[in-house]
Amino acid sequence: MAGITYGTIYAxxxxxxxxxxxxxxxxxxxxxxxxxLGGMTAVTLNQFLPLPxxxxxxxxxxxxxxxxIEIVFIRWLHKPSVLRMVIxxxxxxxxxxxxxxxxxxxxxxxxxxxxxxxxxxxNLGGVYISSQILWVVGIGALVVAAxxxxxxxxxxxxxxxxxxxxxxxxxxxGIDAGNMVTLSFMVSAAIGALGxxxxxxxxxxxxxxxxxxxxxxxxxxxxxxxxxxxxxxGAGMILGILESFSIWVLPTAYKEAISIAILLxxxxxxxxxxxxxxxxxxxxxx
Amino acid sequence: xxxxxxPVAAFAGLIVAIQLATLFTGTAYHLTQLTMTAYYxxxxxxxxxxxxxAGQISLGHAGFFAIGGYVAAFLTTWNLKxxxxxxxxLLGKSGALxxxxxxxxxxxxxxxxxxxxxxxxxxxxxxxxxxxGPVLKLKGHYLxxxxxxxxIIVYRMVLGTEFLGAADGISDVPGFPLLSGMVxxxxxxxxxxxxxxxxxLVVLGMVLLLNLVHSRVGRALAAVHGAEDAxxxxxxxxxxxxxxxxxxxxxxxxxxxxxxxxYNGGIGPSEAGVMKSVRYVAxxxxxxxxxxxGALSMSLVLNYLSLRGYxxxxxxxxxxxxxxxxxxxxxxxxxxxxxxxxxxxxxxxNPAEEEAP
Numbered sequence: 001m002a003g004i005t006y007g008t009i010y011a012x013x014x015x016x017x018x019x020x021x022x023x024x025x026x027x028x029x030x031x032x033x034x035x036x037l038g039g040m041t042a043v044t045l046n047q048f049l050p051l052p053x054x055x056x057x058x059x060x061x062x063x064x065x066x067x068x069i070e071i072v073f074i075r076w077l078h079k080p081s082v083l084r085m086v087i088x089x090x091x092x093x094x095x096x097x098x099x100x101x102x103x104x105x106x107x108x109x110x111x112x113x114x115x116x117x118x119x120x121x122x123n124l125g126g127v128y129i130s131s132q133i134l135w136v137v138g139i140g141a142l143v144v145a146a147x148x149x150x151x152x153x154x155x156x157x158x159x160x161x162x163x164x165x166x167x168x169x170x171x172x173x174g175i176d177a178g179n180m181v182t183l184s185f186m187v188s189a190a191i192g193a194l195g196x197x198x199x200x201x202x203x204x205x206x207x208x209x210x211x212x213x214x215x216x217x218x219x220x221x222x223x224x225x226x227x228x229x230x231x232x233x234g235a236g237m238i239l240g241i242l243e244s245f246s247i248w249v250l251p252t253a254y255k256e257a258i259s260i261a262i263l264l265x266x267x268x269x270x271x272x273x274x275x276x277x278x279x280x281x282x283x284x285x286x
Numbered sequence: 287x288x289x290x291x292x293p294v295a296a297f298a299g300l301i302v303a304i305q306l307a308t309l310f311t312g313t314a315y316h317l318t319q320l321t322m323t324a325y326y327x328x329x330x331x332x333x334x335x336x337x338x339x340a341g342q343i344s345l346g347h348a349g350f351f352a353i354g355g356y357v358a359a360f361l362t363t364w365n366l367k368x369x370x371x372x373x374x375x376l377l378g379k380s381g382a383l384x385x386x387x388x389x390x391x392x393x394x395x396x397x398x399x400x401x402x403x404x405x406x407x408x409x410x411x412x413x414x415x416x417x418x419g420p421v422l423k424l425k426g427h428y429l430x431x432x433x434x435x436x437x438i439i440v441y442r443m444v445l446g447t448e449f450l451g452a453a454d455g456i457s458d459v460p461g462f463p464l465l466s467g468m469v470x471x472x473x474x475x476x477x478x479x480x481x482x483x484x485x486x487l488v489v490l491g492m493v494l495l496l497n498l499v500h501s502r503v504g505r506a507l508a509a510v511h512g513a514e515d516a517x518x519x520x521x522x523x524x525x526x527x528x529x530x531x532x533x534x535x536x537x538x539x540x541x542x543x544x545x546x547x548x549y550n551g552g553i554g555p556s557e558a559g560v561m562k563s564v565r566y567v568a569x570x571x572x573x574x575x576x577x578x579x580g581a582l583s584m585s586l587v588l589n590y591l592s593l594r595g596y597x598x599x600x601x602x603x604x605x606x607x608x609x610x611x612x613x614x615x616x617x618x619x620x621x622x623x624x625x626x627x628x629x630x631x632x633x634x635x636n637p638a639e640e641e642a643p
Contacts, residue, residue: 027427073614081617082426083343087571088613090345090564094606102599211560215438218431257442260435267432268420 005133005202007240008140009035012195013217014224014232015147016188022164022227023184026085030069030093031192032214033100038062038193039205040100043109051114055197059190065096066189070182093210100207110204111197132201139198143191144233150187160184164227212256219263290496293579294489301485305478317481318472319593323586324484325546326566328491330585331578332538333566335495338576339504340531341511342422343430345563346437350536352558353413354406354543356444359456359553361402366395386460399462403544410540411533418532422525434560441558455554462548470548480549487545488582491538495578507531511576561602568609574618 013031020028042058049057069092080088114135121128151157162170163180171177196205203209220239224231239259246258308314333347366374366383377383377397384398397405421432444450451457461471469476470483498504509517510524518524547553556562569588573581588605591597597604 027431029430073610077614083430084613084617086343086427086430087567088610091568091606091610091613094561094564094602095610098600098603098606212438215431215435222428222431251446254442254446257439257446260439260442263435264420264432267424267428 001127001129001133003241003244004237005136005199005240006243007237008136009195009199009203009213009236010216010220010239011233011236012140012143012191013213014220014236015144015229016192016195017217017221018227018229018232019147019184019188019191021221023160023181024074026074026082026089027218028185028188029086029089029214030096030210031188031217032210032212033093033096034062034066034189034192034210035196035199035213036100036205036207036210037065037096038196039111039200039209040104040109040196040207041193042197043111043200043205044104046111051112054111055194058197059193062193062196063186063190066185067182070185074185075178075182093214097208097210104207106207108204108206109200111201113201114198130202132198136198136202139194143194144229147187147191147229156183215256215263216259219259219266222263222266290500291493294493294496297492297579297582298489301482301489305481314477315474316594317477318474319590321477321481321484321549322546322593323589324481324488325542325549326589327488327582327585328542328545329539329566330569330573330581330589331488331491331495332535332542334570334573334575334578334581335498335538336531336535337567337570338574338578338581339499339507339511340528341507341514342528342532343567344433344532344535345430345560345567346433346435346440347535347539347566348558348560348562349437349440350410350414350539351543351546351562352440352444352553352555353410354540355547355553355557356450356456356543357406357409358399358402358544359459359547360450361397361405362399362460362548363394363456363458364396366397367393396460399460399548403462403541406544407537407540410536414533414536415529418529418536422528422532434563437558437560437563441555441560444558445555451554453555455552455557457552459547459551459553461551462545470545472549472551484545484549492578492582499578503527503530561605564609565602565605568605568612571612572608 013035016031016034017027020026020031038058041061042054045054045057073088073092074085077084113130113132115131121130122134149157151161159170159175160180160183162173162175163177167177170180216239220232220235223239224233224235239262242262243255243259246255250258304320305317308316329347329351333344336342336344366377374383374395378395383395385393385395417436421429421436424432444455445453461469461473461476463469464483468479468483470480472480499507506517506522506527509520509522510527514524543553543557569585570581572588573579573584588608592601592604
């Protein structure tokens with residue numbers, strides 16, 4: 001079950017990567033920081049707000065941060081090189097992390113369990129599981145479904161897809177491509193923050209918990225094929241379960257090394273991802 | 287020829303001038319941080335060669351630094367006394383082991399620093415070839431992520447491995463006796479000689495790299511950087527040149543790790559951290575990517591300020607901000623070759639635009 005819980009979070013981070021990648025063709029190395037920021041803000045706000053409101057406010061604040069980042073750092077760059085974008089987003093992730101360090105310090109924080117407590121569990125057909133796991137999986141599924149609906153059914157979602165398919169053609173149809181990029185940062189910041197809120201009762205959150213998540217989310221995004229959000233969910237489950245099994249064989253300290261080893265293996269052997277086709281991958285710009 | 291070595295001589299003069307300045311102002315304690323700066327500069331110039339000239343980014347060079355440092359630290363502190371055997375006695379007879387007392391007077395039998403250094407470099411070369419082979423086939427995001435991943439694996443390994451000291455790292459690393467009377471150690475009595483030794487090594491590294499840049503290999507790398515497919519079509523073995531540059535820069539980082547570990551008397555897992563790798567890339571970027579002198583001078587200034595603690599708790603944040611500002615406003619670096627002429631042109635066109643070259 002732990003595997004599926006972590007897998008859900010990895011999938012959510014991976015979807016965040018995919019949304020921005022689809023809109024801009026860049027990998028946002030600061031994606032994990034959105035997750036951390038969401039968790040941290042929710043914990044702070046929960047001190048004087050009820051839990052649902054605190055989470056909502058945290059998501060809104062992180063969304064605004066995402067928009068500000070895009071407007072300040074990304075929007076006005078004219079066709080930046082990949083190397084430049086990689087370095088800029090890494091710089092942004094350092095900035096967010098260091099700001100968090102100076103606001104919240106090095107202490108480890110956590111939200112309370114949404115229902116019940118860390119000790120209680122629910123009997124589900126003979127298996128006892130923690131209630132928070134159900135929340136994580138449930139909300140995770142809801143996010144994926146909502147995104148699917150957004151991109152396929154709403155006008156705004158369709159415009160965003162048009163931009164990722166062909167930016168110039170979308171412009172000719174009267175779509176403001178620049179705004180769509182801002183929107184993509186906002187959406188991926190929002191789902192990252194939501195992911196941070198639902199997972200933080202289980203994993204806790206600290207100022208530097210974003211980077212490992214970003215690496216794993218990226219692994220999942222690659223595993224499923226960059227830009228393919230449906231496959232990312234499956235890939236997230238695979239990584240989560242592999243990781244939780246690896247603890248039986250290897251010391252816990254190496255857990256992170258496992259997922260990175262998987263990442264490297266996939267990059268070397270099948271960069272299109274296990275669900276992706278090499279033909280489609282060749283068309284994308286790296 | 288003279289144009290190539292004039293800056294080298296000027297730089298050597300600067301090094302001497304700094305030492306004399308600290309001598310006359312009685313601030314010789316600055317030399318300690320300056321010596322450490324020299325070793326970090328060794329990584330920077332090696333990385334500059336890889337990023338600027340071969341056009342390949344590496345976000346994992348702290349990993350190579352840590353491999354060098356940890357191998358040297360482990361071998362020179364690992365007591366072989368309780369492990370007698372044919373191999374150990376053979377090593378002992380060939381003079382590869384040294385007996386010395388530790389801080390508590392217990393006698394130790396450890397590997398000689400020279401052998402440990404050789405082992406560290408050898409291991410680095412092997413790992414760099416193994417990692418570099420597949421990694422350098424990647425481009426853009428994938429290359430950045432893969433090297434970042436390599437760095438994190440090294441970090442996690444040293445952090446999670448008991449015999450490497452886990453979170454505490456390895457301490458009590460002995461000095462490195464190079465020649466008689468020449469020891470790499472943090473003792474304040476050997477401060478001046480160590481300062482010159484470290485910077486002498488940097489100058490040596492610079493001469494090597496400058497010659498490389500102006501050789502057949504350097505021109506081939508420039509072609510690879512400019513247009514890889516075209517270079518390949520011209521018959522340049524692009525993959526091999528990229529890989530060899532990668533290994534060379536890894537060796538620079540590893541050697542720096544070995545020597546700095548002996549100088550500091552220890553190494554901790556933070557040296558392998560991602561932030562260190564990012565910092566090295568930041569310094570190369572500020573220096574102007576393909577500008578060895580720019581990278582070296584920026585390394586001298588920034589590493590020194592950072593080691594003296596001028597950035598306080600904002601140490602990492604400073605490098606993050608620098609990275610963003612440079613990449614947003616001057617992606618070619620602050621110290622690029624045509625900066626002066628750019629400035630002049632900007633001034634002659636419009637005096638108000640002086641700030642925006």
